[in-house]
Amino acid sequence: MENTLGLEIIEVVEQAAIASARWMGKGEKNTADQVAVEAMRERMNRIYMRGRIVIGEGERDDAPMLYIGEEVGICSRPDAKNFCNPDELIEIDIAVDPCEGTNLVAYGQPGSMAVLAISEKGGLFAAPDFYMKKLAAPPAAKGKVDINKSATENLKILAECLDRSIEELVVVVMKRERHNDLIKEIREAGARVQLISDGDVGAALSCGFAGTNIHALMGIGAAPEGVISAAAMRALGGHFQGQLIYDPEIVKTGLIGESKEANIERLKSMGINDPDKVYDADELASGETVLFAACGITSGNLMQGVRFFNGGARTQSLVISNQSKTARFVDTIHMFDEPKSLQLH
Numbered sequence: 109m110e111n112t113l114g115l116e117i118i119e120v121v122e123q124a125a126i127a128s129a130r131w132m133g134k135g136e137k138n139t140a141d142q143v144a145v146e147a148m149r150e151r152m153n154r155i156y157m158r159g160r161i162v163i164g165e166g167e168r169d170d171a172p173m174l175y176i177g178e179e180v181g182i183c184s185r186p187d188a189k190n191f192c193n194p195d196e197l198i199e200i201d202i203a204v205d206p207c208e209g210t211n212l213v214a215y216g217q218p219g220s221m222a223v224l225a226i227s228e229k230g231g232l233f234a235a236p237d238f239y240m241k242k243l244a245a246p247p248a249a250k251g252k253v254d255i256n257k258s259a260t261e262n263l264k265i266l267a268e269c270l271d272r273s274i275e276e277l278v279v280v281v282m283k284r285e286r287h288n289d290l291i292k293e294i295r296e297a298g299a300r301v302q303l304i305s306d307g308d309v310g311a312a313l314s315c316g317f318a319g320t321n322i323h324a325l326m327g328i329g330a331a332p333e334g335v336i337s338a339a340a341m342r343a344l345g346g347h348f349q350g351q352l353i354y355d356p357e358i359v360k361t362g363l364i365g366e367s368k369e370a371n372i373e374r375l376k377s378m379g380i381n382d383p384d385k386v387y388d389a390d391e392l393a394s395g396e397t398v399l400f401a402a403c404g405i406t407s408g409n410l411m412q413g414v415r416f417f418n419g420g421a422r423t424q425s426l427v428i429s430n431q432s433k434t435a436r437f438v439d440t441i442h443m444f445d446e447p448k449s450l451q452l453h
């Protein structure tokens with residue numbers, strides 16, 4: 109599954125990032141998102157694969173493209189037999205966020221990226237469009253920190269695992285009213301907090317690498333992004349746990365239905381009978397093969413954003429595979445027409 113797909117998905121995220129980056133700083137988040145979706149879908153549909161979107165642009169936006177359940181890839185087409193033998197290809201599930209951090213792109217802020225995760229059919233948790241309480245931490249703390257423990261306890265464990273003091277830890281938390289108590293607790297425990305407005309996939313991913321100066325992600329973000337983060341952390345060997353949040357009182361945004369009871373029913377109808385279950389990375393991304401790819405739209409901790417020059421652009425991407433056990437940073441020059449020069453950096 110991995111061989112050529114690992115290379116093709118780089119181009120998928122690159123094309124989405126380039127399209128979105130053209131709208132960087134223009135204050136139009138919907139356009140920045142839409143062009144990324146179109147570019148991602150267009151490139152994805154040129155891959156010889158039988159893919160199905162399990163996490164996509166679906167529920168929140170009622171999107172017409174890359175919606176949950178959409179079949180993608182040449183070998184999913186009705187006329188597939190003219191191009192490939194679909195029976196020889198395994199079916200794969202795909203989780204996408206063509207523009208993760210649409211606000212970041214629209215306002216020219218750091219940390220936005222085009223991302224996707226891939227596994228065999230059934231290998232990615234088809235998370236409902238709910239919120240998710242998340243805990244991400246570096247590989248050294250895998251299985252040691254625990255989302256059921258308090259932030260204070262986890263910071264003590266994390267400090268031990270990373271052989272540093274709590275004061276030397278940085279925790280990323282989304283700047284939301286629902287996190288006021290969490291932020292207070294982290295600060296009182298002695299750690300430092302990096303508040304972000306958007307983009308918790310990038311924050312989770314940053315925990316997987318030493319040198320980012322980010323040691324944990326705590327708090328509540330969106331569930332689909334949680335699955336994508338889990339896929340990356342599973343492939344990297346980092347820690348990730350997620351727990352669905354279905355009580356509108358907790359998230360304080362009113363975006364997940366009117367009542368806790370109705371949400372529990374909705375989860376049941378999706379086959380989720382234990383709404384409080386804590387999922388770890390191996391459950392959210394359970395497939396034998398898990399591939400993750402991201403391309404920076406605006407610059408972040410791990411990747412530079414898209415840099416346009418006369419006739420071309422330069423991108424930086426990251427592809428992680430649990431099979432080849434590689435985290436590959438890919439630096440690409442894209443030649444649109446005939447550039448007068450090729451930008452080296």
Ligand SMILES: O=C(COP(=O)(O)O)[C@@H](O)[C@H](O)[C@H](O)[C@H](O)COP(=O)(O)O
Nearest residue numbers: 207208209210306307308309329330333
């Ligand atoms: O920032 C985010 C937005 O993603 P996108 O719409 O693709 O640009 C995600 O990283 C977050 O996980 C999440 O969507 C956010 O926390 C939702 O929470 P809220 O803004 O409080 O409704």
Ligand SMILES: [Mn+2]
Nearest residue numbers: 205208209333
């Ligand atoms: Mn997102």
Ligand SMILES: [Mn+2]
Nearest residue numbers: 205207208209
């Ligand atoms: Mn998005």
